């Protein structure tokens with residue numbers, strides 16, 4: 122694994138650590154302390170401070186800090202901080218107004234139009250400057266802690282701004298999704314041929330789950346599993362992933378490690394959804410037990426696994442790969458149909474055909490699958506094929 | 518996420534202190550490691566060996582604790598030696614560029630020999 126990738130994984134797990142610190146059952150002060158440790162540990166900064174803005178007194182107070190002189194922190198003027206970019210890391214340089222001995226970077230914390238406070242960090246122990254990736258990560262982190270702090274202050278106000286809290290929760294989920302998407306983009310970027318694969322598999326899987334009648338929360342979990350199913354590929358060499366000639370048995374074994382790696386990576390993240398790590402782990406299993414990594418069969422495969430397995434295979438078939446041309450949609454559907462019971466689930470297949478058919482017929486306002494299919498496809502032929510399969514699979 | 522209760526043991530050998538963290542260095546209880554080192558530093562010890570044989574997992578919080586110890590020792594021109602590190606731990610430190618700020622030895626006795634004689 123290259124150092125860059127290792128660093129990327131370290132940063133991603135830092136975000137998971139941050140989520141863990143924020144949602145832990147510790148009391149507020151311990152949470153805030155953990156949050157600061159996560160941040161200083163992530164950026165290797167030996168000094169750090171989290172400041173909170175009190176609207177009523179128009180003053181900044183230090184929630185927690187290490188390494189700075191308290192008098193320096195007290196001198197900071199909230200007005201000056203408010204004029205900087207929201208949640209945007211600012212390099213202090215020799216700005217006299219914002220000078221705090223030892224501080225190098227200051228990030229004003231905002232939730233929508235509300236100024237919440239600031240995060241201050243020193244330079245890195247390892248001396249090197251903050252990189253562009255560092256600043257991007259710091260921006261994501263700032264968004265998250267701003268929301269966490271704001272939630273806390275709302276709670277402290279004892280005001281029943283329930284609606285506001287709900288909106289904030291939505292925003293937090295939004296950011297969380299943004300992080301996952303950035304993550305998925307990193308996976309897909311590794312392999313020129315799998316561009317947007319994770320994104321499409323997420324969409325297809327969620328569409329199937331919705332048609333199966335799952336509730337919104339469960340659908341979201343399915344979506345996230347789709348996004349992350351191949352995350353283990355981050356640890357596999359680019360040369361191998363982009364190889365044009367057939368794989369040797371050793372190379373095949375190496376590539377097959379990716380689902381187990383996806384499992385160990387996702388298992389470290391505390392998701393609000395059940396089974397994400399199980400689904401990514403087993404997305405290459407088959408109903409007949411001839412899949413990998415555990416050769417599970419039949420009842421051992423959850424519905425989530427069955428959905429992801431079909432969505433993943435369908436997208437793989439309809440995408441170009443280094444070693445083969447892509448299949449047209451009809452052939453791919455025919456291939457799924459041919460491997461029913463041995464590889465793919467009967468019910469999942471039926472539901473997949475139903476959604477796609479509805480999308481083609483314009484019965485679904487926001488199609489998830491259709492927009493990603495080959496534009497040259499003959500939709501009437503596909504629809505006729507789907508109707509045939511639906512009729513066949515619907516008769517007991 | 519599973520968490521093993523973190524604890525710290527230590528002993529003195531000549532003018533060095535050897536610290537034994539035990540469990541995952543991934544939450545606030547890792548502060549005990551900083552405190553333990555702080556006690557020895559307070560007694561005038563400038564050579565600290567951290568034996569990682571019973572800690573194979575560290576996250577950003579643990580790294581932050583380690584930064585603190587490195588910083589505290591730097592301020593008194595002291596030395597930190599890390600020994601018995603798992604590959605995962607070594608890889609992490611390496612990737613973060615921490616290796617330049619510590620001396621790394623395969624096992625504890627190597628570190629003690631070095632601190633005593635200045636040689637490997």
Ligand SMILES: [Fe+2]
Pocket residue numbers: 350351379380404405
């Ligand atoms: Fe896969």
Ligand SMILES: [Fe+2]
Pocket residue numbers: 318322350351433
């Ligand atoms: Fe895949």
